[in-house]
Amino acid sequence: MKVIGKKTPRVDGVALATGKPVFTDDVSVADTVFIKILRSPHAHAKIVEIDKSEAMGISGVVTILTHEDFPAHYYTTAGQGYPEPSPRDTRILDSTVRFVGDEVAIVAAETNEIAEKSIEKIIVKYEILPANFEMEKATESSSLHPESGKTGIYNTQKNMASHLEAEIGDAEKAFSESEHIFEGTYSTPFVQHAQIEPHITLTWLDENGRLNVRTATQVPFHVRRIVAEVTNFPISKIRVIKPRIGGGFGGKQEILTETLCSAITLKTGRPARLELTREEEFYATRSRHPQKISLKIGLDENQKITAMTANILENCGAYGPHALTVMSVTAQKLFSIYKMQNFKVVGNAVYTNLPIAAAYRGYGAPQAFFALESLMDEIATELGICPIEFRKKNLFELGDELPIMRALGEGREGFKAFVNSNGLAECMEKGRKLIGWDEFQQSDKNSPIQRGIGVATSAQGSGIAGIDMASAFIKMNEDGSFNLLVGATDLGTGSDTALAQIAAEVLCVAVEKIIVYSSDTDLTPFDTGAYASSTTYVSGGAVKKAAEKVIEQILEQGQKFLNLENVKIENEFVIAETGDKISFKDLCTKSFYTENQMQIMAEASNMSFDSPQPFNATFAIVEVDTETGFVTVGKIVSITDAGKIINPQMSEGQVEGSIPQSLGMVLSEFMTFDENGKMTNTNFDDYHIFTSLDMPEIIVDFVETDEPTAPFGAKAVAEIPINAPAPAVVNAIFNACGVRIRNLPITPEKVMKKKI
């Protein structure tokens, strides 16, 4: 292949690097009003009265909207396929607030400063309601969502947003016949995406009265649908434009600022701009769901897994976007690496009066693999066997069915799925060599600094089977270039480049000949959006199909122009066996102007009932200061099977970018709250993300496999590498000092307490 698998510069690289106006905030529209949000100081309260008279009296205030300005219509902020599997429990500006930071009113003013000043003058009378901050107590607490009209909530009275169950075989019987039984309960905290660019939206009405929404989103088509629903404005009159995005990681798979901004524009007729502050990003957007996962594993005398049960408790916070589907991925991934005949999983997602959790890179899988890979390590230690060999012994093999996928879909029924490619064993072997597993030596036992080594594995998906759909449109230009129009959303990942590479490979041209335009609901075809590691697999499939149709048309035109049957394509020429040839440029020009006139163009859609799993093995070396409990990660080796690698440079970037996020989850990142449920670490001085100063040595490599259902054999690479670093570090800490911690984050004090 000439383009696939080659390091290719990003198609948007120069514009980004030279500071061109590519982001939402880089565009300004005359006469814009600026929006600020009044947020609840209470974790749970009924709004009795809102007095906005003094605030409206401030010069420069244009309008103030509260719940009284909207009908009681319930929707979900989750940008998912329709009908959404998330509960419809959210109202734009509700009369009840359910966490500290919930939206009470929005102010539009001539400047941000005036809007801020006005917010301070709005007087709200609240009736305080009981609040609960513990997921374990949620089912016994008073209902957060008793209102009628809300749909999709599993059990309103018990605060259960969602529930799942799946079972294959007879786990209890298998346990009774097992040689060994192991159990453990593991928990993870709220973690924030901390993407560079905050949520930001700019809306305006054009000359035809159509609503334009320029916004930092991963899901432009879902934005259009949900804005239309919430504002009761026709889809045909809404255009959503996604410019370059400064990171999303799932946080922008939510419709947050778009509805508010649109409401202001529709009410005032003026352009409106809403940009959240960093502080708001922390407590008022979305985060990773805290989960408590209890696992039980049975083994036979050959250390093969006979059965496993899992019980998942998930904290959604005050509302339930993605509650079911994140938990479904947790459940699916627990049973997606190791082969077993009997399993059962039960999951409950519950409401609490805390900030809202939703999609975050990995989407439930990081929680699953922290639990599973910790317990696998504990079993290997207990049985005195090599953790790598123990894992390898239990892996699914090529051709195996993945029973969990049949038993449990992602928010709807499952589909039969098989392992068509699996390089995990090779990943483990490659990582074993690169980390120096067999040569690794622990520290002198008398030293206060103890070194340890650990391993963990993981899997993810490539899109959502049976749900995700993408489409692409390609047309040829008379200089031999091609316009590629895709609904797929590049959120900083480089997917526009990867899709250009796929098109270029099929069309036999250089990537520079592909002009990509993505994510504009007026101009590009539909795509469910950039989430679930779907772009390369699902959107890439659509691009490949469209390009194949275009190449057929080029060949047909070539046959006609050359008047010969047997033709092929080489170096941007259609060439006949006789040696006669016509260039792409001439072929397109003739097609436009002189002979057999037509526009060479094609569109294609793609969806799949498969979601092939990429795999990863991550190894970690840590140092533990046994006098203080502080942990330093010295080295990470991350080996991924993402099928055929489309763009090595960008794939390495995906892996390298995911590692600090996972290390943060295990060691330094967690949202903290006071006794009233108010988040207390809402800045980067108190919320500690890994920076370049903190990074260990990283080695990234790939094991290429050929996934038969994928475009050019490529599986996803976006989420898979985030899952395993955390459990690898946890296992390395145990290896270093014998301390096993099952509840993240690992603070130094926890290490010291366990050590004692």
Next chain:
Amino acid sequence: MNFQFPVSLQDAFELSKLQNHEYFAGGTYILTKHNSENNLIDITTLLDFSIDVSYEKVRIGAGANLQNFIDCSMKVNPNCKLIPSVEIACPSKNIRNQRTFGGEIAQNRTNSEILTFLNAVNAKLAIVAEKEFQISIRDWNTNGIITEISYSPKNIDTVAVQRFSVIPSAPAIVNIAGVFKNGDLEFAIGGKTNKITNHKIALNNWNENSEIIIAKEAKTGFYDDDFGSVSYKESLISTAVKRVKDELIWKSGLL
């Protein structure tokens, strides 16, 4: 937000007595912390920016920013022991270009390695208030405007620092600077605490309980938080003091 531009530091001090008036002398990031009701007294042009880093004396104008200090020191005296503390207190060169020494001290950021270092070496502050005076950094009660920071490196045999943070870029939970001077060990202990505490003990009087006693005294400003309980932090201080003391003795060649 309103700006006031006094013509002298004395005038600035008088203005500061008015309600909702605060000094302003640093970078734009400070502005984000102020609300629209504030009056900012801009003393930027009134402050001394000069830096003198010799082997005899370190003297820093309160308006000098952290990066200026590093650049100047690296040219004149790259062994200046304050440099590493400045680098770790503010790892970003960009932010170091905005933060002034005077602001660093005036804001009393107890987790700043610069403050623990200056406390350990007992730096002197020149202050403008009702009158001009000099005072030890350990005794300053935040009244007045700092114009100059100085200390004498020649009386210090050795300096050692120790910090504990969850990751290097995070502010320290505990940070300690220690000096060995005229047979005495002096420690300044900061971190996530309400106050930096100073402790002095003659090396000859050091015994196996000394670090525990110092930790007990120092823990009073610390509080329980999600990174650890006070009792854990007490043990952390004890470990840090012991390590600093061992390093000081090793560096001074007494081992």
